[in-house]
Amino acid sequence: MKKIKIAIQKSGRLNEDSLQILKDCGISIDNGKDQLKASSRNFPLEVFYLRNGDIPQYLRDGVVDIAIIGENVLIEKGQDITVAEKLGFSKCKVSLAVPKSVKYQSVKDFEGKRIATSYPNTVESYLKEKGVKADLHIISGSVEIAPNIGLADAICDIVSSGSTLFKNNLKEVEIMLHSEAVLAVSPEISEENTLLLEKLRFRIQSVLRARQSKYVLLNAPNEKLQEIIALLPGMRSPTVLPLAEEGWSSVHTVINKDKFWEVIQELKEAGAEGILVCPIEKMVL
Ligand SMILES: Nc1ncnc2c1ncn2[C@@H]1O[C@H](COP(=O)(O)OP(=O)(O)OP(=O)(O)O)[C@@H](O)[C@H]1O
Numbered sequence: 273m274k275k276i277k278i279a280i281q282k283s284g285r286l287n288e289d290s291l292q293i294l295k296d297c298g299i300s301i302d303n304g305k306d307q308l309k310a311s312s313r314n315f316p317l318e319v320f321y322l323r324n325g326d327i328p329q330y331l332r333d334g335v336v337d338i339a340i341i342g343e344n345v346l347i348e349k350g351q352d353i354t355v356a357e358k359l360g361f362s363k364c365k366v367s368l369a370v371p372k373s374v375k376y377q378s379v380k381d382f383e384g385k386r387i388a389t390s391y392p393n394t395v396e397s398y399l400k401e402k403g404v405k406a407d408l409h410i411i412s413g414s415v416e417i418a419p420n421i422g423l424a425d426a427i428c429d430i431v432s433s434g435s436t437l438f439k440n441n442l443k444e445v446e447i448m449l450h451s452e453a454v455l456a457v458s459p460e461i462s463e464e465n466t467l468l469l470e471k472l473r474f475r476i477q478s479v480l481r482a483r484q485s486k487y488v489l490l491n492a493p494n495e496k497l498q499e500i501i502a503l504l505p506g507m508r509s510p511t512v513l514p515l516a517e518e519g520w521s522s523v524h525t526v527i528n529k530d531k532f533w534e535v536i537q538e539l540k541e542a543g544a545e546g547i548l549v550c551p552i553e554k555m556v557l
């Protein structure tokens with residue numbers, strides 16, 4: 273049987289969450305340490321462990337059919353590659369930063385300045401759009417040190433918590449893009465493997481939906497039921513079951529995790545009691 277080939281990062285920030293999402297999709301991978309290629313026992317899938325930065329080229333050449341990769345890397349060197357799903361992890365920004373002591377006013381301040389970065393295409397197209405010309409110094413790591421050692425006036429790199437910038441006496445002045453891990457697809461993927469991709473996407477979507485949601489059970493006095501139900505943004509409408517005690521009901525529903533605390537507070541104020549919150553493993557619409 274034909275197998276779909278997926279690239280995931282060999283080691284680094286994407287590796288663990290990439291393996292976890294496949295696992296949550298019910299895909300087990302026989303994984304020997306230091307193995308660069310592995311197969312799944314229960315899904316027609318082959319995993320290639322590669323460098324994140326090399327993945328766009330492998331996708332372009334059709335060496336792999338799909339990949340889990342940082343969106344920022346696709347923007348830098350894989351504009352021709354399509355994104356099938358955003359995966360919700362490894363969220364970060366790609367930003368321009370300058371020494372804290374600099375009085376920054378606008379992006380025009382970068383005119384003629386030396387910028388150290390591992391993302392030259394991203395910086396170049398950002399500055400071009402703003403009509404600014406700068407001098408780029410391409411380096412592959414430890415970018416934040418560049419202004420301190422006199423290599424550059426500014427940097428462009430990944431920012432997440434901001435602590436690397438802070439430790440190097442830098443401040444973020446322009447956010448060029450927001451990124452997260454994505455499922456990317458080779459332009460060379462065959463029709464047969466596109467069908468496998470659709471099966472995998474169906475599973476990924478169920479996992480992502482479940483990660484975004486909580487299952488909530490609560491008790492409500494019957495006279496407050498309508499008010500409580502009106503507060504619930506459930507999948508269709510909540511399940512309402514009578515409790516053994518006369519005049520009370522049990523209400524079950526699904527709540528988006530971002531709205532969760534807000535809704536719980538309102539439910540309590542409306543008279544809900546004994547609220548239980550449970551994780552959801554998969555959510556199929
Ligand atoms: N501090 C961070 N917080 C959140 N996500 C990040 C952070 N740093 C990097 N990322 C995301 O994770 C991806 C992989 O980063 P990582 O540093 O592990 O690898 P890399 O050095 O860019 O790549 P390679 O695998 O080619 O060595 C980045 O492209 C970015 O999308």
Ligand SMILES: O=P(O)(O)OC[C@H]1O[C@H](OP(=O)(O)OP(=O)(O)O)[C@H](O)[C@@H]1O
Pocket residue numbers: 285413414416429430431432433434435436437
């Ligand atoms: O805003 P923060 O939370 O501090 O994260 C940003 C830092 O994280 C990444 O480096 P990483 O730790 O992956 O090291 P690397 O340069 O070796 O890839 C990135 O290149 C920044 O330096």
Ligand SMILES: [Mg+2]
Pocket residue numbers: none
């Ligand atoms: Mg890194």
